[in-house]
Amino acid sequence: xxxxxxxxxxxxxxxxxxxxxxxxxxxxxxxxxxxxxxxxxxxxxxxxxxxxxxxxxxxxxxxxxxxxxxxxxxxxxxxxxxxxxxxxxxxxxxxxxxxxxxxxxxxxxxxxxxxxxxxxxxxxxxxxxxxxxxxxxxxxxxxxxxxxxxxx
Amino acid sequence: xxxxxxxxxxxxxxxxxxxxxxxxxxxxxxxxxxxxxxxxxxxxxxxxxxxxxxxxxxxxxxxxxxxxxxxxxxxxxxxxxxxxxxxxxxxxxxxxxxxxxxxxxxxxxxxxxxxxxxxxxxxxxxxxxxxxxxxxxxxxxxxxxxxxxxxxxxxxxxxxxxxxxxxxxxxxxxxxxxxxxxxxxxxxxxxx
Numbered sequence: 122x123x124x125x126x127x128x129x130x131x132x133x134x135x136x137x138x139x140x141x142x143x144x145x146x147x148x149x150x151x152x153x154x155x156x157x158x159x160x161x162x163x164x165x166x167x168x169x170x171x172x173x174x175x176x177x178x179x180x181x182x183x184x185x186x187x188x189x190x191x192x193x194x195x196x197x198x199x200x201x202x203x204x205x206x207x208x209x210x211x212x213x214x215x216x217x218x219x220x221x222x223x224x225x226x227x228x229x230x231x232x233x234x235x236x237x238x239x240x241x242x243x244x245x246x247x248x249x250x251x252x253x254x255x256x257x258x259x260x261x262x263x264x265x266x267x268x269x270x271x272x273x
Numbered sequence: 274x275x276x277x278x279x280x281x282x283x284x285x286x287x288x289x290x291x292x293x294x295x296x297x298x299x300x301x302x303x304x305x306x307x308x309x310x311x312x313x314x315x316x317x318x319x320x321x322x323x324x325x326x327x328x329x330x331x332x333x334x335x336x337x338x339x340x341x342x343x344x345x346x347x348x349x350x351x352x353x354x355x356x357x358x359x360x361x362x363x364x365x366x367x368x369x370x371x372x373x374x375x376x377x378x379x380x381x382x383x384x385x386x387x388x389x390x391x392x393x394x395x396x397x398x399x400x401x402x403x404x405x406x407x408x409x410x411x412x413x414x415x416x417x418x419x420x421x422x423x424x425x426x427x428x429x430x431x432x433x434x435x436x437x438x439x440x441x442x443x444x445x446x447x448x449x450x451x452x453x454x455x456x457x458x459x460x461x462x463x464x465x
Contacts, residue, residue, distance in 0.1 A: 250375075251412070252375075259411050259412075264411075266411045269410060269411050269412075269413075270408070270409050270410070270411060271407075271408040271409065
């Protein structure tokens with residue numbers, strides 16, 4: 122499916138998706154509350170069949186935190202990018218997609234490690250790279266480390 | 274063009290050129306006792322021409338080290354015939370790559386397991402001083418000499434294979450200066 126058809130098809134399932142223009146893949150911003158249901162439909166619909174989550178990463182837009190999902194279909198060879206955002210920087214929460222795409226277990230642990238974004242119903246929500254007792258989330262824009270990071 | 278290309282025989286360096294190195298001259302002039310016996314010359318020649326490294330590479334400098342070991346610039350002709358997987362059997366550890374705080378105790382343990390005489394080459398900007406990660410990283414060790422004592426520093430990001438070969442030659446020159454008669458007073462400053 123090309124991007125236009127794909128967008129039309131996804132707007133049938135999620136009418137309140139907003140597209141971000143001028144990106145390499147079709148990029149849609151979805152509401153965070155319905156992420157899990159929409160993800161199940163994206164994987165299980167035979168004409169969409171997004172069975173390969175090839176990247177999951179967190180982003181820190183200064184006022185919001187977001188998670189970006191890169192999906193690809195191995196059968197139809199189309200790709201899609203999904204973003205979900207939250208304004209809550211103190212306690213950001215999204216639903217996990219581990220039960221849909223198993224690779225998300227490690228990717229969500231990395232997002233938690235670097236950004237502090239927790240995922241509900243994740244089987245093993247703990248840090249993956251840094252030590253267990255590390256304070257702070259390094260990839261946030263407001264991360265302060267007086268010892269190591271030199272501010273000009 | 275046919276007659277001048279591909280006629281590259283490997284020229285070996287003359288011995289006097291190999292010994293002519295101002296860094297090592299400084300060592301000799303400011304160091305300790307200069308009397309080296311002839312047995313030292315033989316032993317040091319043997320040891321310096323067969324330095325076997327430990328298999329250790331962390332990031333991009335490791336790829337460059339592999340390129341130096343491949344066929345175009347070959348460091349087997351300098352004596353690095355084989356990499357030893359066990360630290361007990363290795364002579365030198367070429368720290369090729371970035372060392373993060375999580376890796377630093379592992380590196381220290383490997384260095385401690387190497388048996389004497391052992392040498393360390395810090396290859397690349399990350400191992401020398403933290404490199405590009407010096408200012409803004411929360412987890413990189415700013416230079417591997419915070420963890421283990423270093424003999425030769427090779428700058429570069431990554432250093433070209435020729436630069437790594439030059440660093441290996443510096444190490445060879447350094448080994449040739451050692452004397453067995455008074456090992457506690459070797460001319461290499463700082464090496465206890």
